[in-house]
Amino acid sequence: xxxxxxxxxxxxxxxxxxxxxxxxxxxxxxxxxxxxxxxxxxxxxxxxxxxxxxxxxxxxxxxxxxxxxxxxxxxxxxxxxxxxxxxxxxxxxxxxxxxxxxxxxxxxxxxxxxxxxxxxxxxxxxxxxxxxxxxxxxxxxxxxxxxxxxxxxxxxxxxxxxxxxxxxxxxxxxxxxxxxxxxxxxxxxxxxxxxxxxxxxxxxxxxxxxxxxxxxxxxxxxxxxxxxxxxxxxxxxxxxxxxxxxxxxxxxxxxxxxxxxxxxxxxxxxxxx
Numbered sequence: 231x232x233x234x235x236x237x238x239x240x241x242x243x244x245x246x247x248x249x250x251x252x253x254x255x256x257x258x259x260x261x262x263x264x265x266x267x268x269x270x271x272x273x274x275x276x277x278x279x280x281x282x283x284x285x286x287x288x289x290x291x292x293x294x295x296x297x298x299x300x301x302x303x304x305x306x307x308x309x310x311x312x313x314x315x316x317x318x319x320x321x322x323x324x325x326x327x328x329x330x331x332x333x334x335x336x337x338x339x340x341x342x343x344x345x346x347x348x349x350x351x352x353x354x355x356x357x358x359x360x361x362x363x364x365x366x367x368x369x370x371x372x373x374x375x376x377x378x379x380x381x382x383x384x385x386x387x388x389x390x391x392x393x394x395x396x397x398x399x400x401x402x403x404x405x406x407x408x409x410x411x412x413x414x415x416x417x418x419x420x421x422x423x424x425x426x427x428x429x430x431x432x433x434x435x436x437x438x439x440x441x442x443x444x445x446x447x448x449x450x451x452x453x454x455x456x457x458x459x460x461x462x463x464x465x466x467x468x469x470x471x472x473x474x475x476x477x478x479x480x481x482x483x484x485x486x487x488x489x490x491x492x493x494x495x496x497x498x499x500x501x502x503x
Contacts, residue, residue, distance in 0.1 A: 233434050234378055234396065234448050238359075240352035241450075242380040242394040242429060244387050245288060246296040246310070255296060255310070259288040260381035260394075260428035260454070263339060263353035264360075266495050280353050281336040281498070282313070283453060283491050284427030286326040289315055289335050300350045300391045307390040309349070313337065325498035327490055332413055333455045334486055334494045354429070354450045361432065361449035362489045367408055370443035371432065371451070375401045379419050379454060379483075381428025399430070399483075407487055414455055414484045421457035421483040428454045430485050452485040 241264075246257040261284035268277045282297070289295065296310045315337070317323050324337035344351050354360055361369060377399045386395060399419030407415035417430065430452040438444040457479055464474040 234431060235359075237352040238354075238429075238431060238448070238450075239380065239394050239396070240300075240350055241354050242382075243282060244298050244382040244392055244394075245284060245427070246298065247292055247294075248296075257298075257382060257385040257387050257424065259284060259424060259426045261288070261297075262380070262427075262429040262450075262453075263341075263351070264336070264450075264491060264495070265353040265355045266492075267355065267357040276355075276357075278353070278355065279495075279499075280339050280341045281495060282339045283334070283336050283429075283494075285333045285453070285455065286335040287333055288427050289322075289324050289337070298387065298392050299344060302348045302350045304391075308388075308392045309347070311344070313339075325494060325501055327494045328497060329413075332486060332490050332494075334453060334490045336491065336494050336498050338498070356492070359448075359450055360488055361451050362492065363408055363410065363487050365449070366404075366451060366487070369432075369445060369449075371401065371404065371408075371445075372442070373401055373403060373405065375445070376433035376435065377401055377417060377419075377451065378431050378433055378448075379417070379421070379425065379428060380431065381425045381454065383422040383424040385424050398433075402482060413490070414486050415452070416458070417483050417485055418481060419483055420479060420481050421454060422479070425454050425483075426456060430454060450488055452487055453491060455484040455486050458482040458484060 243261045245259040265278035327334045399417040402416040402418040404415040406412045460478045460480040462476045
């Protein structure tokens with residue numbers, strides 16, 4: 231039984247860049263498509279502004295990246311689409327969160343172009359599939375709850391067609407984030423280069439003990455910032471000074487709540503006006 235909406239997998243996007251020194255394209259990070267609710271017309275049809283969401287450090291330093299999508303026909307190979315990050319004046323077309331410590335960036339995406347090319351595309355709807363801090367408190371999300379991380383670690387994207395990797399996670403510490411005393415929460419999940427910017431979604435749970443709430447739906451609850459390294463220092467017996475630092479993956483990862491994505495989109499909308 232699937233406990234994650236399958237279209238969530240199509241919301242995850244792999245991000246690549248050309249490497250002039252190597253002469254090839256490398257898939258360096260993850261992101262996701264996010265639909266910011268705008269309004270509803272007289273017939274009840276909703277409209278959304280769609281953005282690519284990823285980390286600030288992913289886009290910084292590039293003038294162009296590439297996004298790879300699957301055509302709707304299963305026998306067709308994936309296609310790469312260039313995404314210009316700078317305008318004619320050399321100014322960034324993407325927006326970052328105003329707080330430099332928050333590693334979130336967004337850039338508008340032309341989904342009509344992709345749909346015109348019969349591309350398999352989906353995005354998280356801000357009014358339906360998203361749980362900000364207020365919603366997480368309402369849901370009773372706490373330490374020990376399960377989640378999924380979607381992305382493309384180590385540039386593993388599939389052969390002819392893109393296929394996101396889904397890994398299980400446990401929310402390790404979140405109460406300080408729910409209290410808004412910190413800008414990130416921790417999950418117990420191994421993250422690797424390429425996971426940066428990927429979405430974190432909650433896992434539905436039908437069972438719950440007294441005093442906790444069951445979860446009957448899956449929500450987008452955050453964006454991967456980075457894994458937290460464990461560092462061990464080798465000290466010289468002769469000089470007593472550090473000589474080598476060994477760095478290992480601790481198995482913990484930092485995640486920004488989705489509130490910071492919504493804040494960044496608001497900043498982007500201001501700059502577009």
